[in-house]
Amino acid sequence: MGEVTFHDVSKRFALRVEGELHHVRALDNVSFSVRDGEIVALIGPSGCGKTTALRVAMGLDAATSGRVTVDGRGVAGCGHDRGMVFQHAELLPWLSALQNVMFGLEMKGMRGEALRATAEKYLDLVGLAESKNRRPHQLSGGMKQRVGIARALAIDPKVLLMDEPFGALDAQTRETMQAELLDIHQRTRKTILFVTHDLDEAVLIADRIVVMKAGRVCDVMAVPLGRPRPDLGIVRGTPEFAETRYKVWRALHDAPTVH
Amino acid sequence: MVDIVERQDQSAAQIEAAERRPLPRWVITVISVAFALVLWEIFGRRINPVFGSYPTAIAAAAWELARSGQLADALYQSLRPFAAGYALAIVVGVPLGLFIGGFRTAEAALGIYITAGYAMPLVALVPLLILWLGLGFAVKVAVVFLMALFPICINTWLGVTAVPKTLIEVGKSFVAPDWVILRRIVLPATLPYIMAGVRLAVGRAVVAMVIAEFFTTISGLGAVIINSANNFDTATMFVPIVILMVMAIGLNWLIGVIEHRVAPWQAEIAGRDRE
Numbered sequence: 001m002g003e004v005t006f007h008d009v010s011k012r013f014a015l016r017v018e019g020e021l022h023h024v025r026a027l028d029n030v031s032f033s034v035r036d037g038e039i040v041a042l043i044g045p046s047g048c049g050k051t052t053a054l055r056v057a058m059g060l061d062a063a064t065s066g067r068v069t070v071d072g073r074g075v076a077g078c079g080h081d082r083g084m085v086f087q088h089a090e091l092l093p094w095l096s097a098l099q100n101v102m103f104g105l106e107m108k109g110m111r112g113e114a115l116r117a118t119a120e121k122y123l124d125l126v127g128l129a130e131s132k133n134r135r136p137h138q139l140s141g142g143m144k145q146r147v148g149i150a151r152a153l154a155i156d157p158k159v160l161l162m163d164e165p166f167g168a169l170d171a172q173t174r175e176t177m178q179a180e181l182l183d184i185h186q187r188t189r190k191t192i193l194f195v196t197h198d199l200d201e202a203v204l205i206a207d208r209i210v211v212m213k214a215g216r217v218c219d220v221m222a223v224p225l226g227r228p229r230p231d232l233g234i235v236r237g238t239p240e241f242a243e244t245r246y247k248v249w250r251a252l253h254d255a256p257t258v259h
Numbered sequence: 260m261v262d263i264v265e266r267q268d269q270s271a272a273q274i275e276a277a278e279r280r281p282l283p284r285w286v287i288t289v290i291s292v293a294f295a296l297v298l299w300e301i302f303g304r305r306i307n308p309v310f311g312s313y314p315t316a317i318a319a320a321a322w323e324l325a326r327s328g329q330l331a332d333a334l335y336q337s338l339r340p341f342a343a344g345y346a347l348a349i350v351v352g353v354p355l356g357l358f359i360g361g362f363r364t365a366e367a368a369l370g371i372y373i374t375a376g377y378a379m380p381l382v383a384l385v386p387l388l389i390l391w392l393g394l395g396f397a398v399k400v401a402v403v404f405l406m407a408l409f410p411i412c413i414n415t416w417l418g419v420t421a422v423p424k425t426l427i428e429v430g431k432s433f434v435a436p437d438w439v440i441l442r443r444i445v446l447p448a449t450l451p452y453i454m455a456g457v458r459l460a461v462g463r464a465v466v467a468m469v470i471a472e473f474f475t476t477i478s479g480l481g482a483v484i485i486n487s488a489n490n491f492d493t494a495t496m497f498v499p500i501v502i503l504m505v506m507a508i509g510l511n512w513l514i515g516v517i518e519h520r521v522a523p524w525q526a527e528i529a530g531r532d533r534e
Contacts, residue, residue, distance in 0.1 A: 060428055077434075084432040090425045094447045094524045103443070107433035137528045155433065 001071050002081075002158030002191035004057060005033040008066035011052055011215075026052040028215040029066070034159070039185060039192040041202035043248065044212035050195045051163055053212070057193065058084050058161050070158060080108050083152030085162040089144040091136040097147045098123060098132040104151045122154040123147070125184060142173040149184070159191045166201065174198075178205055179232050186228050199252075203244045204232050211251045219251040312494040317501060320494040329483070333499065337479030340396055341468045344403025348460060352408045353453055356415025360449075361441050366416075373416065377409040381467070385474045399471040406467035407460040414459065418452025419445055451525045454518040461510045465503050 011027040026049045034040040042050040055061040057068045059078040068075045070082065083104075091100045101119040110118065123132050126146040136144055145165055152160055166174040182205055185192060196202050202209050203223055211219040224240050235241055296314050303313025324330040359365045359373065385402060392398040422445050430440035472481025480499035487495035519526055 058432060060431060078432050080434060082432075084429075086425060086429065088425070090423075090429050092426065092429070092444065092447070093528065094522070104433045107430075107435045107439070135524055135527070137524065 001036050003033065003036050003071050004159050004191065004193060005069045006030050006053065006057070006066070007069065009053070009056060009063045009068060010065045011049070011056060011061065012064045025215045027056070027063070030212075030215070030217050031066075032210050032217055032220055034191055034193050036191055037189045038207045039194060039205055041206035041209045042193065042195045042212060043197065043199070043202045043209055043252070045252070046197060048212040049215040050197075050212050054161050054163050054193065054195050057159075058082055060084075080155050081158045083155055083157035083160050085145070085148050085152045085160065085165045087164045088168055089136070089141075089148035089165075091139075091144055091147055091151075093136050096133045096135055097128055097139065097143075097150075100136070100147055101151045101154050104155050108155045118154055119150075122150040125153065125187070126150045126180070140173075141169050142177055145169065145177060146180070149181070153184070153188065153190070157190070159193060162192060162194045164195050164197065167197070174201070175232065181205060182229055182232070199245055199248055200236075202248060203241055204229070204235060209244075209248055211248060213252070221247060221251070309491045309493055312497050316494040317497045320492070321498045321501075324483070324495065324498055330498070330502075333479045333483050334502070335479075337468055337472065337481070340399035340471065341403055341464060343396075344400040344467070345407050345460065345464045347400065347404045348407035348411055348464070349457060351404075352411030352456070352460075353415050356412040356453070356456075357419060357441060357446065357449070359412070360416040360419025361445060370416070373409060373412050376405075377413055379405070379409075381405055382470055382474070385470065389475060394476045398475050399468070402471040402475075403464050403467045406470075407464040410459040410463060411453070411456040414452050414456025415449060418449035418456075421452065422448040447522070450522040451518075454514060454522065458511055458514050461507050461514070465507050469503070 009027050009030045010025070013024040013026055015022045015024050028049075030049070030053055032040075042053060044050050052061060056063050057075060059075050059082070070079075073081075075082075091097075092103060095103060098116075098119050101122055102115055105115055105118055120129065120132065123129055126149055128143060128146050128150065131139065131143060134143075136147070139147065148165065149160075149162075166177050169177060178201060181192075184190075194202075194205065203225075206223050207227075208220060208222050210217055211221070221244070223244050225235060225238070225244070229235050300313045300315060303311055303316075306313075308316070321330070324333075355369075355373075359369050381402065384405075385398075388398050388401050392401055426444055426448060427440055430444045435443070468479075469481045469484070472479050473485065477485055480503060483499045484496050487493070487498075
């Protein structure tokens with residue numbers, strides 16, 4: 001199981017700009033849920049609160065009001081039931097790819113023979129068995145992010161939280177990674193909450209898309225594409241893709257900021 | 260295409276050799292030192308030997324000191340408190356810096372003493388230290404320790420505050436306890452800063468050692484300096500000075516080697532590992 005639900009989550013920051021105290025509403029009564037095994041893309045312009053929503057779900061930030069639950073249990077701080085994939089992978093530069101994956105597992109309390117074997121298994125899953133002994137600076141951007149995904153998946157979380165994981169990659173690598181993510185999802189059936197600002201990406205990988213603007217959820221729409229999606233090139237050519245993409249685009253551009 | 264095929268046939272060593280065309284660093288350093296020594300020799304010889312000296316005269320004086328056994332004695336006397344004080348400064352300074360940088364309360368409560376201590380006019384405090392610790396080994400260790408401690412501690416502290424927040428969040432996301440984050444993320448990320456502090460402290464520890472030898476029991480290399488200066492034997496006076504500077508260079512090199520061992524990723528990231 002792995003169901004994430006946002007219950008009226010609000011998050012306010014106090015921000016001092018030139019001596020004046022401003023209250024920024026990063027999240028304003030955000031409610032939506034991600035069903036078990038589903039991929040939900042959280043999309044919106046920068047500053048809309050999508051990354052904050054993810055951080056609250058991870059437990060890195062606390063909500064001012066409301067709460068996030070995972071399988072009905074309220075989130076209080078970080079936990080092994082959620083695995084985070086960071087925007088720039090954030091691998092520990094002094095550890096090899098394998099050791100980076102092992103780090104997460106060790107924190108979960110795994111020791112001995114199983115530790116190494118499990119880490120190797122997940123590096124293999126993301127196609128990096130050959131490069132397991134390389135340090136992060138010896139890996140390309142796409143490879144780093146694969147290690148980041150392996151590290152999060154290895155602890156076998158109920159939910160994978162991904163913060164614009166492919167945003168810093170070049171276009172071609174990004175497409176490869178999107179296909180690989182879908183492949184990994186097909187095999188592991190993990191629930192995934194995926195933050196992105198890329199329209200194509202959201203439609204290609206998600207089952208549902210949550211559109212956010214100015215700290216609010218302004219639309220939730222289903223992607224009528226079905227699974228599996230083995231060839232994203234073909235998906236891109238379908239009328240459903242174009243239609244959904246246009247609908248999300250409209251939502252981002254026309255939706256009123258106040259309901 | 261032909262070029263590519265040939266490239267593949269070349270062994271990795273050959274490719275590496277072809278890339279290493281520029282003059283090695285050590286050659287440049289040797290040329291620079293030789294040049295400085297020659298200049299010093301030429302101009303030093305024109306000066307009254309009381310007011311200055313020159314390399315060959317200093318070398319002769321060094322030989323004389325070494326032959327009489329004085330140099331070995333002095334070195335032994337000097338290096339013991341130096342090594343003890345310097346080692347103690349590392350052992351105390353690094354954990355203290357980690358602690359102050361790692362915990363907000365510790366930073367607010369203790370940081371101010373470290374900042375002030377760095378600027379402490381230690382020479383003025385030596386008489387007080389003598390009152391507490393006497394004139395012997397202990398007070399010399401204390402002077403070296405106090406001079407070396409602060410750069411090490413401050414650098415470690417600064418290093419901790421410079422650790423990217425996201426790396427710490429990686430630890431938090433995987434539910435690592437605070438002390439595990441400190442040991443497995445903050446400490447390695449801070450290592451380059453720690454090593455820089457340890458390097459800076461070498462120079463200060465050497466100066467502290469000589470100060471201690473001047474103001475407490477006159478002994479070791481400091482004694483050689485004072486005695487020969489009192490006899491207007493400038494060449495001999497320069498021997499310990501040169502030795503101390505060479506020693507500092509040697510220690511710096513050694514620290515560099517150690518740094519490369521404990522934090523190889525740093526040089527690799529900066530692209531310095533091929534030299």
